[in-house]
Amino acid sequence: MVDKKNIIKLKNISFSYPDSYQKGPSLNGTDVKVLNDLSFELNANDKIGMIAPNGSGKTTLLHIIMGLCQPDCGVVELFGEKLTKEKEFALYRPKIGLMFQDSDDQLFNPYVIDDIAFGPLNLGFSQKEALIIAREILSDLGIEDLENSIVHKLSGGQKRLVALATVLAMKPEALLLDEPTAGLDMEVKTRIEGILKNLDIAFLVVAHDFNFLKSISSRIISMTEGKVLMDDQIHIHQHEHIHKYGHDPHTHV
Amino acid sequence: MIENEELAFKDSLIHKINPCIRILLAVLLSFWVALSTDFKFISGCFVLAFVFVFLASITPNDIFKRLKPLFVFLLMIWILLPLTFEGDMVFTVFSFDISRQGIEYCAMITIKSITIILFFMSFVATMTIGVMGHAMQKLNVPQKFVFLLLMTYRYIFVIGEEYQKLFRAAKIRGFVSKTNIHSYKTYAYLAGMLFVRASMRAKRVHQAMICRGFNGQFHTIDKFSLDKLSIIFFIIVLLFMTIYQWLIVKVLIF
Numbered sequence: 001m002v003d004k005k006n007i008i009k010l011k012n013i014s015f016s017y018p019d020s021y022q023k024g025p026s027l028n029g030t031d032v033k034v035l036n037d038l039s040f041e042l043n044a045n046d047k048i049g050m051i052a053p054n055g056s057g058k059t060t061l062l063h064i065i066m067g068l069c070q071p072d073c074g075v076v077e078l079f080g081e082k083l084t085k086e087k088e089f090a091l092y093r094p095k096i097g098l099m100f101q102d103s104d105d106q107l108f109n110p111y112v113i114d115d116i117a118f119g120p121l122n123l124g125f126s127q128k129e130a131l132i133i134a135r136e137i138l139s140d141l142g143i144e145d146l147e148n149s150i151v152h153k154l155s156g157g158q159k160r161l162v163a164l165a166t167v168l169a170m171k172p173e174a175l176l177l178d179e180p181t182a183g184l185d186m187e188v189k190t191r192i193e194g195i196l197k198n199l200d201i202a203f204l205v206v207a208h209d210f211n212f213l214k215s216i217s218s219r220i221i222s223m224t225e226g227k228v229l230m231d232d233q234i235h236i237h238q239h240e241h242i243h244k245y246g247h248d249p250h251t252h253v
Numbered sequence: 254m255i256e257n258e259e260l261a262f263k264d265s266l267i268h269k270i271n272p273c274i275r276i277l278l279a280v281l282l283s284f285w286v287a288l289s290t291d292f293k294f295i296s297g298c299f300v301l302a303f304v305f306v307f308l309a310s311i312t313p314n315d316i317f318k319r320l321k322p323l324f325v326f327l328l329m330i331w332i333l334l335p336l337t338f339e340g341d342m343v344f345t346v347f348s349f350d351i352s353r354q355g356i357e358y359c360a361m362i363t364i365k366s367i368t369i370i371l372f373f374m375s376f377v378a379t380m381t382i383g384v385m386g387h388a389m390q391k392l393n394v395p396q397k398f399v400f401l402l403l404m405t406y407r408y409i410f411v412i413g414e415e416y417q418k419l420f421r422a423a424k425i426r427g428f429v430s431k432t433n434i435h436s437y438k439t440y441a442y443l444a445g446m447l448f449v450r451a452s453m454r455a456k457r458v459h460q461a462m463i464c465r466g467f468n469g470q471f472h473t474i475d476k477f478s479l480d481k482l483s484i485i486f487f488i489i490v491l492l493f494m495t496i497y498q499w500l501i502v503k504v505l506i507f
């Protein structure tokens with residue numbers, strides 16, 4: 001590898017929600033660690049897929065990377081810089097595009113075009129430039145006809161594509177996608193697959209669809225007990241997944 | 254009303270006018286009418302308002318639907334005001350004196366309020382709330398207010414859907430709304446849940462905004478250019494109003 005630039009590095013991260021819902025009788029009143037001594041790395045050109053059960057802390061992991069929650073202990077490094085304070089994160093956040101699990105969280109403007117231009121405007125681009133960038137992204141994703149649509153009238157799939165556009169409009173150096181295909185039909189799934197395959201930036205994509213992840217990523221990781229399992233550790237897992245789906249009627253992408 | 258915004262998606266002369274100009278006109282004309290005490294002038298504006306509604310290709314059906322709440326209010330005024338207004342007696346109903354001034358006053362209120370609503374219907378209801386927000390921002394309405402409006406417009410549907418989901422969950426398990434403590438409790442829980450979800454949603458929306466470089470300063474795209482048609486329309490309407498008022502004053506004097 002020529003380019004081995006480190007984009008994201010997590011070292012020994014532990015995290016539990018302060019008002020953890022799970023502080024239940026079965027857990028002896030101790031905090032549940034959502035992330036437990038977790039380490040993870042994303043380098044330039046890495047295309048990583050992550051598959052893990054609900055509630056295993058995938059969303060939390062992505063939020064830790066973006067500095068949206070503070071880890072109890074451990075180190076977050078973005079682009080080689082160790083970050084702890086909100087101000088430091090604010091500097092590096094625009095370089096990493098996080099797409100939220102729920103597109104309704106991501107798209108807060110009434111109109112599509114405003115939402116896509118929001119990021120570039122925040123980055124200091126002029127009105128004209130922001131509009132050009134927004135239109136460019138829309139046509140790249142093949143949704144230029146949605147430019148002046150009202151967001152709450154879009155379908156789930158359209159919202160997801162627009163949400164992806166808002167993130168790509170920031171021209172990030174890495175992408176974090178939180179279940180981009182959840183609840184989508186085959187057509188939109190295939191479209192997102194095509195978009196991700198043509199991207200030349202590093203990404204970490206969380207999804208429940210093994211075939212989807214297999215086709216877009218160069219390696220697939222998982223999470224369990226608050227830790228990341230690297231691909232060599234989950235080789236058996238992968239087979240289990242394939243077989244599990246193999247029993248059910250399913251379509252191939 | 255906000256549900257489908259059907260008036261906003263028509264195509265007419267009014268729809269082609271710059272939204273800022275339209276808001277400005279609606280506010281200006283409304284004040285003009287509201288402050289006038291000249292019956293002839295107000296009646297003229299009443300007719301003019303119908304011309305605008307026609308120009309905005311709003312159907313009589315749409316007009317009536319939107320005026321209904323006003324009619325209820327006006328009916329109350331018609332019942333109460335003539336009875337209590339001091340002035341020259343015209344006739345007596347059940348030993349109540351009905352005054353001429355009272356009737357005139359009622360008629361004035363009726364025409365004024367219908368006129369103002371028609372102005373807003375033709376100029377403002379013909380744009381979506383989103384466009385209205387952006388236009389207001391251009392007109393230097395405080396940003397916080399504008400974004401409150403825009404965000405409300407965006408999320409009221411999402412929260413509405415969440416309410417439907419919660420309510421369906423209750424209904425599926427046999428909940429029937431009655432006047433008993435169980436029903437009130439259920440509604441209170443629904444409202445509480447809705448509040449919790451809305452605040453959690455707000456947190457996530459804020460996080461998503463931060464991720465895209467938001468730092469407290471809202472930027473949006475300027476969409477509306479001040480075209481010739483809008484300026485000409487604005488000038489013609491104001492000119493017409495001025496000349497019309499001047500004429501009426503003249504006619505009254507001579």
Ligand SMILES: Nc1ncnc2c1ncn2[C@@H]1O[C@H](COP(=O)(O)OP(=O)(O)O)[C@@H](O)[C@H]1O
Nearest residue numbers: 017019020021034053054055056057058059060
């Ligand atoms: N805001 C929160 N407050 C308390 N607990 C939370 C919160 N968000 C998530 N959790 C808990 O943390 C765990 C991991 O959640 P999450 O990261 O969303 O998992 P995933 O995305 O893998 O489904 C879950 O058990 C969940 O209940």
Ligand SMILES: [Mg+2]
Nearest residue numbers: 058059101178
């Ligand atoms: Mg999640």
